[in-house]
Amino acid sequence: MVALTSINEELEHSTGPKRFALRYLALATNNFSDDLKLGEGGFGCVYKGLLSREDSIVAVKKISQGSKQGKKEYMTEVKIISSLRHRNLVRLIGWCHDKTQFLLVYEFMPNGSLDSHLFHQKTVLKWDVRYNVAIGLASSLLYLHEECDQCVLHRDIKASNIMLDSGFNAKLGDFGLARLMDHEMVLKTTGLAGTLGYMAPEYASTGKASKESDVYSFGVVALEIACGKMATGKYDPESDLGLVEWVWGLHGKTQLLLGVDPMLNNEFKAEEVECLMMVGLWCSHPNRSLRPSIRQVIQALKFERMLPSLPTRMHVPMYFSGPDGPEISSSSATMTNTSIDLVR
Structure with a gap:
């Protein structure tokens, strides 16, 4: 009180x-x-x-x-x-x-949330709108990560928390799980919070949030925007691959454009689609140290820098907590498709 x-x-x-x-x-x-x-x-x-x-x-x-x-x-x-x-x-x-x-x-956001358009057929967003949404979301993260007095870790970036105004511009909302961190800090032990499918693997393992764990979530949303598919869906009849793994498989076969949302009816700019999907994979790289900063993301989306050469196969590293915090296993929570917070 x-x-x-x-x-x-x-x-x-x-x-x-x-x-x-x-x-x-x-x-x-x-x-x-x-x-x-x-x-x-x-x-x-x-x-x-x-x-x-x-x-x-x-x-x-x-x-x-x-x-x-x-x-x-x-x-x-x-x-x-x-x-x-x-x-x-x-x-x-x-x-x-x-x-x-x-x-x-x-x-009030008259066009509702991004997920209602991507996954629930509210309207089909044209490609230029989608690409602008991705850049707008990245701009919001640049502000939170680098331009505020203290770094703001959002910790729950997902399509349902991205709202669209009357001009279909992206507006990031829902800061209920956010945490402040000094700019010079690399990791902050916050306890596990977020949403299944958008959570970086090292964060799920250690409970330590970072700019890179927010960037991972951005990467997942970028792939959802391009593919029109939910992060937690299953897209390979022969395995339990989620969206990130499925798109990585397409990259390995140099078939990224096969992953484009069919609702676009082939009306898109191929170089922008490939750029957004590659940026999505770069951001959702399982190794935190190999992800870009959000500033690098914006530069890539504006074609102001080269994209890295990503491996054709996605590897899965092991994560352990450092000496300053206990290890938190994702198995200690009941994971759902809604936001969770394990700090009680």
């Missing part, structure tokens, strides 16, 4: 997000009507709302009452995202903490 009170005081004196009264947000969402529900997650629901005084449409995230993890993520999100400003981040407009109620107010 002391922590929440201090956060409230800090934010009320800041020039960023503002505090809203619960009754005002209830009015804006027609008392949190199911008809205005945009989505539902493990820790609460998101509603479309109209702020009458501001004359603006917003998205209101209402944390489930009794969800300790939801409240923890609320505090993290308010503390971290309230100080961030970037064109490719979802803007936090306001917040509300009223006794047992916790709510966050964001700018």
Whole structure:
């Protein structure tokens, strides 16, 4: 409670997000009507709302009452995202903490989340839109990793956390699992958090997050954008290969273009598709030290630098924790397709 009170005081004196009264947000969402529900997650629901005084449409995230993890993520999100400003981040407009109620107010994203277009046939995104989304997402990570006062590790980069504005520009959201790290630090022991399929192998093994583990997640999303396939799907009838392994196999046979989303109807720029898929593999390299920085990713996507020569076969290294932290095995968690946080 002391922590929440201090956060409230800090934010009320800041020039960023503002505090809203619960009754005002209830009015804006027609008392949190199911008809205005945009989505539902493990820790609460998101509603479309109209702020009458501001004359603006917003998205209101209402944390489930009794969800300790939801409240923890609320505090993290308010503390971290309230100080961030970037064109490719979802803007936090306001917040509300009223006794047992916790709510966050964001700018409304009329085109929903990236996954709804890639995997749920909301609309078929044209290639130029997809490539712009990839560059926009990379730009948001460059800001978080290199341009903030402290490095921000997002830890849950995935298609459902990438929102699309009215012009289909990418906006990274959901900072509930994010952590701050000094720029000179290489690894931060955070405990395991994230989503199956997007989690870097060394992070799943050791619980140590890094810029490179965020880059790995970006790489998986890049492959999803190009292929229109989910990270956790099975794409080889004779094995349990996930998306990264499947695309690596295509690379080994110099058949990358066979992996392109068929919904594009062959309407794409081949050099951009191959570039995005190779960048995706480079970012999701199993060896953390061989992944690019996000700045190198942007340079590659803009054809300002050469891509590396990647091996034709994907190898799987072993990871062990260093002396400054215990080893955390991914087997200690029940893995799902939703975000998890093993820090209790």
